[in-house]
Amino acid sequence: MSRFWSDLVAALTPYTPGEQPRVEQLVKLNTNENPYPPSPAVLAAIRADTGDGLRLYPDPEAGALKTAIAQRYALDAAQVFVGNGSDEVLAHTFCALLKHARPILFPDVTYSFYPTYCGLYGVDYRPVPLDAALRIDPEDYAGENGGVIFPNPNAPTGRLLPLEAVRRMLDLNPDSVVVVDEAYIDFGGESAAALVPEYPNLLVIQTLSKSRSLAGLRVGFALGQAPLIEGLERVKNSFNSYPLGRLAIAGAVAAMADEAYFERTRQAVIAGRERLTTGLESLGFEVLPSAANFVFARHPAHRGESLAAGLRAQRVLVRHFRQPRIEDYLRITVGTDAQCERLLEVLEALCA
């Protein structure tokens, strides 16, 4: 605390990201990174751009990347916003499109950065409880509100809302922006990007951190009709003219172009998830149906906190949330087969 702080900064409750340990030899299944490396084409594009040109500012509009993303989703470049990771895109979204007189709505169990953004931008919010099976029910989001935001699949549950239910959410909220945070959509869901031309109130947010294996590069984007994108651009241009450096733009353009590699690694993660789920179930875990690159699981006879601590003692990191309703669950990233086998081995011993 300092007398020089603004009242706002003193009142903030910052987000705590999953641990990024500096020690080696850990089985790191705590921050939903992709176990497969980025496409070789991405690494080649970055290396090709690592030269004298770095002395120059990047294109502040990142036009090449917007075009590449637009092509991938059959949209127009004016329907694409890009940022320094989807967290930055989310932050600008709270400021530009979710700050209204009425409270916004999001699930009570969800990405825990949302209330933090509300604190930063003075956005009022009302958490909407998931149902008993930890599912989102669009009917719970009817009625006047300042906006709606939810991850799809939801985090940390991994549960997917089918596209028809997303459509229902949009139809129920014609006067609010509905933000679908699709960080994990490529691992089992159908993107709401296809609904953008139809719904002026839809904003879809994605990231290259997960399904494109580029958490270390920091690129996220939003898709929506041009007036929503323009609102985001106004905030971006009041914050930082050049959020994406030259290497991030070059790597991201190459990532969007390599559809074959994307498809192969995506399917490998999905297959790994199914094996991990089977393995956990054979140890007696209850595993929520997941459409993400992680699973959310609990054991009827063991506390989540003690399992997480036991795994950690054996150098296996998973994520555990001290939060009502989900405190006995572990969120486990789908790693390589070897990593998942090691996890199951340690869990078997802990549960014995």
Add this chain to the structure above:
Amino acid sequence: MSRFWSDLVAALTPYTPGEQPRVEQLVKLNTNENPYPPSPAVLAAIRADTGDGLRLYPDPEAGALKTAIAQRYALDAAQVFVGNGSDEVLAHTFCALLKHARPILFPDVTYSFYPTYCGLYGVDYRPVPLDAALRIDPEDYAGENGGVIFPNPNAPTGRLLPLEAVRRMLDLNPDSVVVVDEAYIDFGGESAAALVPEYPNLLVIQTLSKSRSLAGLRVGFALGQAPLIEGLERVKNSFNSYPLGRLAIAGAVAAMADEAYFERTRQAVIAGRERLTTGLESLGFEVLPSAANFVFARHPAHRGESLAAGLRAQRVLVRHFRQPRIEDYLRITVGTDAQCERLLEVLEALCA
């Protein structure tokens, strides 16, 4: 405009960065980039990190970079904040340390992003006129205020405030944060970093875009006593946990380590500025004394706007501001000798 925008976004006046043209063969002296490439050690460090590790998140604290910067300035890592370019660092500073009940003070002729940040965060401000010679006088900043911010050397004038005058500014404002925005300090000034241990109200902001030739990488930082830095960290962790990607961290660490290259290119820019100044003066221009990698100059017989347009027609870009007091000035980046010669050649014809 859209009915989905927040009132805030509708009221913003976004910043307009200098043009980043996509055509080649331009003499680009409009955005104060360094004419010399980044250090070869920087490029090697980035290439070495361009591998499978990009699938993993970066260190959210960028600890290695904070340590490298702290060593360079004989400070502690807890006295260093890092961000995605100094524009992001400035944005967080307005939110964390300059948003108070009283208006903040900054020069009437200065970096034009400051009023934009005020709009974004609802910060009241009062511009303080430069003196007749376009200089900052610390005595004009006495009296109660919510904070003080100024670039040193100032942009776009290039004029330097000596360290003793910065100290006077700090002594005059013991109850306000004084932010010294040192984007250009390495080209001729003495950094206020040395005053950090002495003044709890001092925040120094720098960038790797100019004197480290890394505008394309996006890295900036702030130096201050730990409580000020902690305020910035709280905002950062409420906005984006991972503002710097792995390649930005690797490149910036290498840049801070290569002091010899930094010194050589810095001196080359300073020598180029002296030649450019002499050349402009020989054409009849009045050139303000500059401590930056640009000069601010006007011709008694020619309008700034028409000179900028004439240069542009000959594929030479400089920056011109349509703003009272400085509308007849051109802001000209110190380029390579060849670029400066081409500029002078075109100006000679235009002034003939």
